[in-house]
Amino acid sequence: MSATFSRIIYEKKDGVAWITLNNPERYNALDAKTRRELKQALEDASRDSGVLAIVIRGSGKAFSAGGDIRAMAEMKPLDILNMAREVGTALVLSEIIKNAPKPVIAAVHGYCLGAGFELAQACDIIIASEDAVFGQPEINLGLIPGGGGTQRLPRLIGEKKAKELIFTGERIPAKEMEQMGLVNKVVPADKLMDAVNEFIAKIKEKSPVALAAAKEAINAALEVSLTEGFKYEAQIFAQLFSTEDQKEGAKAFLEKRKPVWKGK
Incomplete structure (x- = not known):
């Protein structure tokens, strides 16, 4: 800037x-x-x-x-x-x-x-x-x-x-x-x-997408009921399966190598 x-x-x-x-x-x-x-x-x-x-x-x-x-x-x-x-x-x-x-x-x-x-x-x-x-x-x-x-x-x-x-x-x-x-x-x-x-x-070393999602979910835990928090976590968890980083993470684990994150 x-x-x-x-x-x-x-x-x-x-x-x-x-x-x-x-x-x-x-x-x-x-x-x-x-x-x-x-x-x-x-x-x-x-x-x-x-x-x-x-x-x-x-x-x-x-x-x-x-x-x-x-x-x-x-x-x-x-x-x-x-x-x-x-x-x-x-x-x-x-x-x-x-x-x-x-x-x-x-x-x-x-x-x-x-x-x-x-x-x-x-x-x-x-x-x-x-x-x-x-x-x-x-x-x-x-x-x-x-x-x-x-x-x-x-x-x-x-x-x-x-x-x-x-x-x-x-x-x-x-x-x-x-x-x-x-x-x-x-x-x-x-x-x-x-x-x-x-x-x-x-x-x-971690996925930027997963880090952002984890932060969002944890922050929500301080503001909503436990029941609502569980629902929110489940929603974010499911959404991550549409990301390239989730696919890369699973692939890297199976191939026994470090993942190369794309941040998306």
């Missing part, structure tokens, strides 16, 4: 879209400009069939420390509504990530707080460094999470732990988040990108 960014770095390499939050002086605060640029990059990467995975990471000492508190200090309800109309709420980013037909990975180091934590929650996979800390500190500002935290966290870690985390605003280390099941893997800080690349290498 031809857009010029000032708050993020957007690169595509070897089938991976790398989105780096790049406002380290403000700990990659998710202000309106950053969200606007992040939205553009995510939309582009989602549409690009040559992109097999998307990685979101931060520069400097943080993934993202959250919203722009300085900007919010004097805001009134109308200001929040106007900003939402202009650039969309944080939930817009969540929907783009959810609907992207490919895995979106959060590579987290340092602070991952507030809106930054909500951004990571929206991703399909979270790989974190040992120095990463997570939290929803909005309660300390007289607020509640406004980017999906009150709705997503109970689904991810359970009602009681979500209430504890949001009520106290405490910062939780990566290892504890891994034990809760929210973080997929914790590695030493100097091994973070190695771990991300190892995961991506595994993804690249």
Whole structure:
């Protein structure tokens, strides 16, 4: 894409879209400009069939420390509504990530707080460094999470732990988040990108069509009843038998070779 960014770095390499939050002086605060640029990059990467995975990471000492508190200090309800109309709420980013037909990975180091934590929650996979800390500190500002935290966290870690985390605003280390099941893997800080690349290498061996279908079905499980989910899964499962990748997968298995996916 031809857009010029000032708050993020957007690169595509070897089938991976790398989105780096790049406002380290403000700990990659998710202000309106950053969200606007992040939205553009995510939309582009989602549409690009040559992109097999998307990685979101931060520069400097943080993934993202959250919203722009300085900007919010004097805001009134109308200001929040106007900003939402202009650039969309944080939930817009969540929907783009959810609907992207490919895995979106959060590579987290340092602070991952507030809106930054909500951004990571929206991703399909979270790989974190040992120095990463997570939290929803909005309660300390007289607020509640406004980017999906009150709705997503109970689904991810359970009602009681979500209430504890949001009520106290405490910062939780990566290892504890891994034990809760929210973080997929914790590695030493100097091994973070190695771990991300190892995961991506595994993804690249799979059918892009099947990955997109699996993501769609799993996402539905969080929103529909178990009975409806079974029906939805069966429908998607059946549809995959019309794809070239399903035929190639079966043929490769019978011929005892690696499949050559076509992504259709």
